[in-house]
Structures are given as structure tokens and as C-alpha cells.
Amino acid sequence: xxxxxxxxxxxxxxxxxxxxxxxxxxxxxxxxxxxxxxxxxxxxxxxxxxxxxxxxxxxxxxxxxxxxxxxxxxxxxxxxxxxxxxxxxxxxxxxxxxxxxxxxxxxxxxxxxxxxxxxxxxxxxxxxxxxxxxxxxxxxxxxxxxxxxxxxxxxxxxxxxxxxxxxxxxxxxxxxxxxxxxxxxxxxxxxxxxxxxxxxxxxxxxxxxxxxxxxxxxxxxxxxxxxxxxxxxxxxxxxxxxxxxxxxx
Amino acid sequence: xxxxxxxxxxxxxxxxxxxxxxxxxxxxxxxxxxxxxxxxxxxxxxxxxxxxxxxxxxxxxxxxxxxxxxxxxxxxxxxxxxxxxxxxxxxxxxxxxxxxxxxxxxxxxxxxxxxxxxxxxxxxxxxxxxxxxxxxxxxxxxxxxxxxxxxxxxxxxxxxxxxxxxxxxxxxxxxxxxxxxxxxxxxxxxxxxxxxxxxxxxxxxxxxxxxxxxxxxxxxxxxxxxxxxxxxxxxxxxxxxxxxxxxxx
Numbered sequence: 072x073x074x075x076x077x078x079x080x081x082x083x084x085x086x087x088x089x090x091x092x093x094x095x096x097x098x099x100x101x102x103x104x105x106x107x108x109x110x111x112x113x114x115x116x117x118x119x120x121x122x123x124x125x126x127x128x129x130x131x132x133x134x135x136x137x138x139x140x141x142x143x144x145x146x147x148x149x150x151x152x153x154x155x156x157x158x159x160x161x162x163x164x165x166x167x168x169x170x171x172x173x174x175x176x177x178x179x180x181x182x183x184x185x186x187x188x189x190x191x192x193x194x195x196x197x198x199x200x201x202x203x204x205x206x207x208x209x210x211x212x213x214x215x216x217x218x219x220x221x222x223x224x225x226x227x228x229x230x231x232x233x234x235x236x237x238x239x240x241x242x243x244x245x246x247x248x249x250x251x252x253x254x255x256x257x258x259x260x261x262x263x264x265x266x267x268x269x270x271x272x273x274x275x276x277x278x279x280x281x282x283x284x285x286x287x288x289x290x291x292x293x294x295x296x297x298x299x300x301x302x303x304x305x306x307x308x309x310x311x312x313x314x315x316x317x318x319x320x
Numbered sequence: 321x322x323x324x325x326x327x328x329x330x331x332x333x334x335x336x337x338x339x340x341x342x343x344x345x346x347x348x349x350x351x352x353x354x355x356x357x358x359x360x361x362x363x364x365x366x367x368x369x370x371x372x373x374x375x376x377x378x379x380x381x382x383x384x385x386x387x388x389x390x391x392x393x394x395x396x397x398x399x400x401x402x403x404x405x406x407x408x409x410x411x412x413x414x415x416x417x418x419x420x421x422x423x424x425x426x427x428x429x430x431x432x433x434x435x436x437x438x439x440x441x442x443x444x445x446x447x448x449x450x451x452x453x454x455x456x457x458x459x460x461x462x463x464x465x466x467x468x469x470x471x472x473x474x475x476x477x478x479x480x481x482x483x484x485x486x487x488x489x490x491x492x493x494x495x496x497x498x499x500x501x502x503x504x505x506x507x508x509x510x511x512x513x514x515x516x517x518x519x520x521x522x523x524x525x526x527x528x529x530x531x532x533x534x535x536x537x538x539x540x541x542x543x544x545x546x547x548x549x550x551x552x553x554x555x556x557x558x559x560x561x562x563x564x565x566x567x568x569x
Contacts (some may be wrong), residue, residue: 088526091364093357094541096350108342119366150510150527151517189507226531258438261399268400277337278399282475
């Protein structure tokens with residue numbers, strides 16, 4: 072399947088020892104995948120990584136060079152296992168510095184429950200941008216971004232609020248999609264899919280066996296940013312499949 | 321957090337255009353993470369990748385050299401977007417060859433519903449091992465493995481059956497874990513965690529803020545393959561935390 076033409080691309084890096092050790096199921100990458108898709112951004116990579124600075128640095132570096140946007144989740148608190156900021160800084164070959172404005176905010180927000188150690192959350196990669204959001208999404212606590220890398224928290228409810236602060240700057244032109252359901256199995260229709268892929272190389276075409284459905288054996292998906300081409304490809308394939316088609320959505 | 325000492329390691333590579341495009345939520349990596357953990361295998365990497373042969377080859381190569389076991393999920397059917405076998409073969413610098421025994425099995429299993437194209441599922445990396453399982457997990461359709469890379473299907477119900485065929489060969493010594501709940505927040509206890517990490521460098525210690533619980537603010541996890549050391553570390557940390565501890569599990 073080809074990648075949608077001209078879509079801005081993204082990678083999601085979950086810094087998640089707790090995910091790797093099966094203590095929690097990652098909710099953040101499914102959420103980001105769905106929201107980015109709605110915004111017209113094509114996520115091309117998801118990785119779940121342990122809390123190791125050098126590894127995070129290597130994978131952030133690889134992702135920031137290969138994709139338009141990179142989102143990290145997790146590892147931004149004040150404890151020993153919070154090493155995402157150090158990893159992102161290393162990926163840009165810059166030091167970690169303490170942000171005076173974040174330090175001030177932490178002292179104010181924590182007030183009586185303030186501990187020196189909370190100031191670790193004021194540490195950012197040198198030259199980081201602090202994004203406070205706009206309108207109803209404005210927040211006294213910003214999203215830290217370095218270049219095209221956005222550092223989001225691991226707690227799902229907070230990650231969602233922080234992602235909302237970024238929406239406006241990420242929005243692209245939308246994707247269009249169709250699903251065609253076939254009563255014949257993949258082996259029987261593979262050559263027809265090949266013909267359609269050859270005739271419409273600009274359309275992303277996927278084939279997924281559904282084993283437990285009564286009315287079809289395969290779901291075929293077509294995706295594009297060009298609604299007219301998408302319709303042409305769908306019409307072409309439906310013509311080839313003939314009465315194997317049980318429905319089109 | 322350090323990786324558990326001496327545990328066999330694993331990587332999971334989800335070949336999942338449908339996951340990246342948010343059509344389905346990946347169930348396979350959470351399942352494999354949990355099952356591998358139960359078997360005493362430490363998964364250190366999860367990646368979700370698009371259906372691109374060169375990329376799959378690069379990531380399988382990286383994973384097979386870095387980890388004891390590698391599991392791929394998806395991309396093993398007969399259609400144009402099924403490229404996992406080609407990617408795994410390229411990662412080992414071997415050609416894809418047709419397995420005579422798999423060809424025979426496909427012709428038998430498909431019988432009247434056989435299509436030439438189904439034979440693509442008889443293609444394996446040269447030198448692949450075919451694992452048929454034992455006892456109640458025995459199956460006429462094997463898991464294809466090349467070296468330390470196991471190629472599992474993307475359909476969750478089939479992946480689970482196929483993984484069951486591998487269990488016996490993966491089993492290692494188990495992990496032990498404890499969770500300590502703190503009524504104080506991360507900033508207040510970070511220095512106590514540091515002390516424990518320094519005193520017990522062989523124990524994996526994680527800290528996770530829980531924002532919506534009434535009885536605690538942080539869950540601290542301790543993991544080890546050594547039950548005695550684990551207990552010692554937990555006792556040490558509980559002593560440091562004093563009456564901040566609300567419970568230990």
C-alpha cells in the first residue's frame with residue numbers, strides 16, 4: 072500500500088516501560104492515531120520504548136528527520152524514570168536547560184505542596200518552544216516542543232488536553248476513505264486487487280480478512296486525499312468484483 | 321529503570337497499515353506483551369510499521385540482532401499488501417522460496433475453494449523453520465520462523481492460536497513484582513526513589529502518577545526475577561516512605 076500523496080506525516084513514540092512490562096495497555100497511541108487521521112496527518116510509525124536516554128535520543132533523531140511531526144508520550148515527570156526531555160535534547164544535540172518561566176509557573180501552581188524536585192519539570196531542551204494553546208484550549212501549563220517534536224505527558228487524560236492545544240497548528244486537508252466488502256476470500260480476488268493497484272497507484276488499497284462475519288470474507292479499504300480519484304478507483308474495483316460485492320461504505 | 325537482569329528479550333513488530341490509519345486498534349501487541357511477560361520474556365520494543373518491504377527488512381534486521389526473540393504480526397496473506405515474508409527474508413539476506421510442504425497443505429486445506437494465488441502463503445524465507453506445535457496446540461498450519469523471528473498473522477484470534485504453539489519454546493524463569501502506593505506526590509518522594517534506585521540497581525523501579533484516585537497519588541512498581549532482592553528493595557522503600565504508604569500489593 073502506498074502512503075497517501077502529500078499528506079503531512081507523523082511518528083508517535085511512547086516512552087512506556089509500564090506498557091512494555093504489560094502493567095498498562097497503551098491508550099495514547101490509539102488516541103493520537105485517530106486524532107491525527109481526523110486532522111489529515113498520516114502517522115507512519117509507532118514505537119514503544121523503554122526509559123533509556125540514549126535509545127530515546129536515537130529513535131527521536133531518526134523520527135524527527137523522517138517525518139513532519141513527532142509526538143512523544145510519557146517520561147516528563149519529576150522522578151528518576153522521567154528521561155524523555157534528556158532524550159529529546161540529545162536527539163537535537165542541545166543541552167537540557169531550566170526554563171525560568173516554567174519554574175515560576177511550577178512554584179505558583181504547586182504553592183504549598185511545592186517540592187524542589189518538582190522543578191525538574193521546568194527542564195526543557197535548549198531552544199524549546201512552549202505552546203500555551205488558544206481560546207478554550209489555553210492552559211497555564213504549556214506543551215514543550217523542540218523543533219518538530221512535541222513532548223506530551225503519559226497520563227491519558229492530560230495527554231488529551233495537551234493534544235487539543237496543538238490541533239490548530241497540525242490541521243491539514245482531510246483523507247477520504249471507502250470500504251468494499253467481498254463475499255469471496257482473498258485468494259479468489261487478489262488478482263483483481265492487483266489490477267486496481269496498478270491502475271490507481273495513487274490510491275492506498277488494503278485487504279483485511281474477516282473470519283467471523285456471515286455476509287463477507289474480506290474488507291477492502293481505499294484511501295486518498297482526492298475524493299474524485301477515490302470514487303474512480305472504487306467504481307473500477309466494484310466493476311471487477313461484480314457480484315462478489317456485498318456492500319460498499 | 322533498568323531492564324530485568326538476564327531475562328530473555330523480545331521485540332514486537334506490528335505490520336499494520338490498518339493500525340496506522342486508525343481503522344483498527346492494535347490488539348496483538350497488548351496480547352503478546354502480556355503473554356510474553358507471563359512467560360518471563362522482557363519485551364523491550366514495540367513498533368507499528370506500514371506495509372513497505374524495505375522498511376520492514378530494516379526494522380526486522382535491527383530487532384533480530386538486538387533481541388532474543390522477534391515477533392511480527394500481520395502481512396502474511398495472499399494479497400498485494402502482504403509483504404512481511406519478503407521483508408523478513410531481506411532482513412536475513414535470503415531469497416523467498418516456495419515451501420513444497422506448505423503448498424501441499426494449502427491445496428488440501430482449501431480443497432474446492434483453492435485459488436492459485438493462495439499459494440503465496442506457501443512462500444517463506446529460505447531456510448525457514450515450520451513450527452507445528454505439540455499436544456493440544458498442534459496444527460496442520462505451522463508458524464513460519466526464520467532464525468529468531470516468528471511471523472504471526474494479523475487476525476487476532478488466529479495470532480493467539482499460533483502464539484500458543486510457541487509457548488513451550490519461549491518459557492523462561494518468571495518475573496516478580498510489587499506495587500507500593502503513596503499518598504504523597506512524585507515531587508515529594510522523588511529523592512526517596514533515587515535512594516532506592518541507588519541501593520538496588522538490579523531492581524526495576526517505576527513511578528506512575530495516578531491523578532484520580534482518592535487514596536494515593538503515585539503507584540511505585542518494583543520488578544525483578546529475584547524474589548528475595550525484590551522483597552529487600554520493597555522493605556527498604558516502604559521504610560523510607562513511612563506513613564506516606566497507603567498500601568503494598
